Amino acid sequence: MQRTADRPVTTLDERAPAWSPRTARARFRAGLAGPTAGVAAGHTQANLIAVPADWAYDMLLFCQRNPRPCPVLDVTDAGSPTTVLAEGADLRTDLPRYRVWQDGELVAEPTDARPHWRGDLVAFLLGCSFTFEWALSRAGVPIRHVEQGRNVPMYVTGRPCRPAGRLSGPMVVSMRPVPPERLGAAIRESSLLPAVHGGPVHCGDPAGLGIADLDRPDFGDPVTLQEGDIPVFWACGVTPQAAVTASRPPFAITHAPGQMFLTDARDEQYRLVGVD
Amino acid sequence: MQRTADRPVTTLDERAPAWSPRTARARFRAGLAGPTAGVAAGHTQANLIAVPADWAYDMLLFCQRNPRPCPVLDVTDAGSPTTVLAEGADLRTDLPRYRVWQDGELVAEPTDARPHWRGDLVAFLLGCSFTFEWALSRAGVPIRHVEQGRNVPMYVTGRPCRPAGRLSGPMVVSMRPVPPERLGAAIRESSLLPAVHGGPVHCGDPAGLGIADLDRPDFGDPVTLQEGDIPVFWACGVTPQAAVTASRPPFAITHAPGQMFLTDARDEQYRLVGVD
8 A cells, every 4th residue: 555654745825724625616616726725624534435326335345244334425426526515626636636546456556547548437435534523622632633733643553344245444543642630521522423433442552453654554644642642542543544555446536535515504504413 | 206105104113223234234125014113222323315327427426416405325336225324234225125117217115125136227325314323412412203203304406406317306304393492502513523414503483494284294104293392404315316206318227215224334434533
């Protein structure tokens, strides 16, 4: 799998948090690229994976069987680059950067997917952990990677997903260091957002997930833990890309890790109501 | 759509709440039939809908697009009558009663589906509101239909589901009368179980859902409201049967309303952890 840990983070624009999702999509369509953490703050970001129609059932079943890493927010009709989650958006152009996969190999990382798009692609938009960062932040949980101006670190784990048809692969997780006194809040707040990965899948020793070295993420950037911080791991929407690598479908287009699709939905929409 | 409101409820067995799921499945396999509310208490019950493999993607997408009425707990591989949710179970025999549908018409209601089962069927097991009744009950919410020895009343609403491929239809809801002082608890406890319909979709005036008369449910039995009770409506796993009626797939097998599949899973497994 392609590592991005050595790639410098692009600082998109200091005004990016105040952009509307429509503005963000227009900038990305015009060629701007980089990690989207904090962009159009309060609006829901999504992972993208588009596969040929004859792989769509396997992918949808893979998501159903692995709802923590793959919470489905929308599925397009075959050939359509539009989604109910973002009026006027074009999924072929409106993400900062794409990854194009052939037979499980990464073959291109364009900022415009139109030259690669096919009429038989079905696109899946999956929840992204950036969505719960607002809730964590509001509950007093520091977001270390944002503080440090980095992309969130992501790791391929030793924990297998439940296979579906021709698709299988390991679960990918994102990691955020959390001070012990904020651990309860971090677990509670993310648990209230089951549509965007929900609560953590693991806390503490990375070896519990088969992760050898926190300083060497498979995607994103390493982040520095503060004294006493506990590493907390959430299932990650890059998991389908690991399934693509492992299962080698003939073709797929995904987002580049950390460079997400900006929807018009608001993060609050996905929070369970009636609980508190 | 076939009404069952005029069918008397079978009292299964006064010991049914203490049965294990395995015992319950064995009794149903042997021919026992009737509503399963309260059977094998604490174990998760599921709605069944089995469709030909070439309709499975539409059905899975219909469920994804309508997660409140159609929360998917498991999907079988084509032709397999087994599920990870119940060791040793056979979905063709282990439900109390089935409904067999041809071109959207109900053609049989057998207690054994084997004569009708086909090798290309994919079975969907969907969460059932019986699962949150334990949580409601524990929180002091009276379960009127159980008190009154009746099947829960279910209604076809005027609210359309989001279509998926060839499938469309109205949302079906179940109704439970709740005393006003318990309304908060009822909303909170069911919201914590998003895998089994989650919180209510409507409270109060049935006209808000296009329901003309609470005393004439489309499925199940009418239930008597006590003084001050508010009718509370939850999305219901009979919704796919309404989609079958509306969309007329060539073939389907479902459970009979209120006569569910007993899984080995425990209701607590589906409750969000880390929230309280």
